[in-house]
Amino acid sequence: MPELPEVETIARDLQRWVAGAVIVDARVAWDRTIRHPQPPERFVAEVAGATIRRVGRRAKTVLIHLEDGRVLTVALRMTGALIVAPPGAPPDPYARVVFALADGRELRYRDVRKFGRIGLWPGGGLRSVGSGRGTRSRRVAEGSPRYRIGEVFAGHGPEPLSRSFTVQRFAERLARRSARLKTLLLDQAFIAGMGNIYADEALWRARLHPLRAADTLSEEEVRRLHRAVRRVLREGIANRGSSFSDYVGADGEPGLNAERLAVYRRTEQPCHRCGRAIRRIVVGQRSTHFCPRCQPEPVASPR
DNA sequence: ACGCCTACCTGCTTGC
DNA sequence: TGCAAGCAGGTAGGCG
Numbered sequence: 001m002p003e004l005p006e007v008e009t010i011a012r013d014l015q016r017w018v019a020g021a022v023i024v025d026a027r028v029a030w031d032r033t034i035r036h037p038q039p040p041e042r043f044v045a046e047v048a049g050a051t052i053r054r055v056g057r058r059a060k061t062v063l064i065h066l067e068d069g070r071v072l073t074v075a076l077r078m079t080g081a082l083i084v085a086p087p088g089a090p091p092d093p094y095a096r097v098v099f100a101l102a103d104g105r106e107l108r109y110r111d112v113r114k115f116g117r118i119g120l121w122p123g124g125g126l127r128s129v130g131s132g133r134g135t136r137s138r139r140v141a142e143g144s145p146r147y148r149i150g151e152v153f154a155g156h157g158p159e160p161l162s163r164s165f166t167v168q169r170f171a172e173r174l175a176r177r178s179a180r181l182k183t184l185l186l187d188q189a190f191i192a193g194m195g196n197i198y199a200d201e202a203l204w205r206a207r208l209h210p211l212r213a214a215d216t217l218s219e220e221e222v223r224r225l226h227r228a229v230r231r232v233l234r235e236g237i238a239n240r241g242s243s244f245s246d247y248v249g250a251d252g253e254p255g256l257n258a259e260r261l262a263v264y265r266r267t268e269q270p271c272h273r274c275g276r277a278i279r280r281i282v283v284g285q286r287s288t289h290f291c292p293r294c295q296p297e298p299v300a301s302p303r
Numbered sequence: 304a305c306g307c308c309t310a311c312c313t314g315c316t317t318g319c
Numbered sequence: 320t321g322c323a324a325g326c327a328g329g330t331a332g333g334c335g
Contacts, residue, residue: 077329113312
């Protein structure tokens with residue numbers, strides 16, 4: 001899906017354009033998009049009349065905080081997008097959920113592949129990341145009869161752009177794991193928000209092979225990876241995200257970061273650092289791109 | 304813990 | 320041209 005930079009871009013756009021807006025009605029075109037509450041008619045009844053207070057992000061999920069404390073969560077998965085459409089805009093055949101706003105605009109949840117999910121939660125115990133700084137959600141006891149918002153993110157790893165994500169903390173987490181770096185960077189319980197694009201980019205920047213075992217990194221290598229992760233994510237945000245086919249910001253426009261990528265989807269093209277042809281392998285069923293010269297093969301073969 | 308598989312969906316690209 | 324296979328930014332659940 002949209003990874004951290006794309007979700008952050010959408011969240012910032014929405015904060016500017018729909019904070020303060022009133023949702024007067026909603027229409028659900030694909031029932032399974034609504035995760036909670038089911039059935040979708042109940043979701044529509046509960047969201048109608050709500051005012052949007054603020055829009056933020058946690059991991060790869062957009063958080064739409066409502067005035068009464070409840071939170072709409074939008075997990076975009078592979079092809080989800082949130083787009084603000086002006087009054088009278090032509091209908092979108094891929095809009096799975098449409099929120100009608102009081103001023104005539106629509107907030108549309110578009111999702112070609114239908115993997116994304118929208119939830120509505122009682123709230124409490126979760127602070128979203130806001131504009132890039134950020135804090136982790138705190139774990140909240142499960143309240144009956146419904147889950148509380150904090151539960152949704154209880155299993156997530158640290159936000160890589162937060163203050164609390166220090167080299168020391170990263171080093172400790174890496175040292176405890178023997179998995180391959182590529183797999184770990186994609187593991188949301190290990191670190192939140194990385195996806196296939198930025199994982200490959202960060203490993204290239206850090207000059208680390210995707211198959212390196214996490215617990216074999218030197219201090220210097222951990223430092224490089226820490227910096228690389230933060231840098232590729234920050235650059236992604238600055239360029240409004242990487243677009244290939246489906247991703248767009250809330251303005252409906254693609255991001256500019258795809259042009260800047262060093263390895264992702266650049267198989268057989270020259271490495272920007274050394275000129276060697278970029279290679280593509282499959283790791284954990286995911287396409288993985290790297291430079292065979294800049295990112296040397298691990299000495300001991302991983303299991 | 305770790306790696307691998309399948310499932311969820313649709314559309315686009317590639318190869319015969 | 321037509322058709323089938325392969326590929327895609329993500330994640331959950333199951334198995335060994």
